[in-house]
Amino acid sequence: MRNNGEERDAALVQSVDRAVAILELLARNGEAGITEIAAELGVHKSSASRLVYTLRARELVEQNGERGPFRIGLGMLEFAGAVTGQLDCVRLGGPVCSTLAERLGETVNIAVLDGNRAVNVSQARGSSAVAAQNWVGRRTPLHATSSGKVLLAGESPESQERLLAGDLEPCAPRTITDPVRLRAVLRRTAEDGYATCIEELEPGLHAVAVPVFGAHGDVVAAISAAGPAYRLSQKRIPEIVDELRTASRDLSVRMGHPVS
Amino acid sequence: MRNNGEERDAALVQSVDRAVAILELLARNGEAGITEIAAELGVHKSSASRLVYTLRARELVEQNGERGPFRIGLGMLEFAGAVTGQLDCVRLGGPVCSTLAERLGETVNIAVLDGNRAVNVSQARGSSAVAAQNWVGRRTPLHATSSGKVLLAGESPESQERLLAGDLEPCAPRTITDPVRLRAVLRRTAEDGYATCIEELEPGLHAVAVPVFGAHGDVVAAISAAGPAYRLSQKRIPEIVDELRTASRDLSVRMGHPVS
């Protein structure tokens, strides 16, 4: 059991790669013991133990007392702070996000483009939080989210084609998988200044997003509101778009977008 | 140049330790190139290159294009989300923090105890943000911060002694370094229900903090407001404490603290 499935890139530093895999595992599962970690990575217990020991020494991993399962440690926040510190839209968007979430009563996210994915960099939960899950850090496909469509629509046609190279993976029954239809949707998104996502990412989940503009008038981020289908009905969309636009204008100005 | 200064724990996995050191370096400096990283860690360029390559493959590190300096990557947010997701006070405290920061116009932080340090887990900047720096993830000494004193005062006497074992390191001219005086301050903190920090951490920096209580009536976190000395004057303190208390009560209730 040398390779767990796929071929390992020889240029990677094995132990570092494994260490990161442990962190990802913990981020996914919340908690795990050494034995579980070792089994999951396909390495020996002793190896897993040593890796975890190293991570613990750096406080990237912690456990309740002296014994018991491990979880992501507080030391991680230092790095998270470094990320959010360099992203203006996080620093400035936090408050915007919170107030908007309160007004709408729905979960509000700010997402930016990262490679061919949309990454949620900030989140605020609405008062009526059902099954409140954490979306921060989640990478979602561009064609199956409202934020993704908005970010995509803000790119040049060439970028769009490049980012959409490859198949449009279906995430839910209603995901747009036809490139032709997606292009049409993106055109409308650019015209309307907002995008929706009606059960295209997860069944029962609706979302709406609007762009945030940077100093040069380009789309630097997207603000989205998401909620269960029964609450985020189609006829509420105009109202929500209005609220999102107000917040977006506010944020855009703070990011240096010339007032229109 | 095998050991860069201190003796290395043989049980540590060297490459993982170095990888984390790289991340810490980037978190501190913001950006760095391979050569700089290698020099800083005291390793060969090729080693640094490989470590960075591995981290980049996992998106913990990124660079602008194909070339140029490296910085902490967005992949980190996934882990940060995992941390904040498991900490109720972050999840629930975010909005509280934001609104309070807006009302006060000062930077507001939520901190929890981690070992013998106070870690800021959430932050919101006030409108009048001067030299707005990021405190999230920063570990501060307990005796030199308002949050630290509050957290400390909420511990049992035995814990207090244990946490304060060792010298009280001076951080600024006015840091409390006398154990006897610190004990007196902690007693007053417990009585008054708040603590101040008057240029004890950094010259020109004032702060006030109040405790947040958990389900069992214990102190689980501290909310603090910080600002420049000229603005956070002594006579504004009562007003700020009032605001902090309101927010703290709100947050405490949300965290399951029985309403008093």
Place this chain on the structure above:
DNA sequence: GCCCTCCGTTGCGTATTACGGAACACGGTG
């Protein structure tokens, strides 16, 4: 109270693995 099981850690020998050295590409610059 005892044993039994499960979990995580520690020593140890080995060969895999990551390291350091040097040469190599690639831009930017004078």
Place this chain on the structure above:
DNA sequence: CACCGTGTTCCGTAATACGCAACGGAGGGC
């Protein structure tokens, strides 16, 4: 065009991290 400073690639070596097995502790069932 040559030069400097990047970062990457190749290669041989030995340090290093790995797997194995035995150990020590906690908890649970009988």
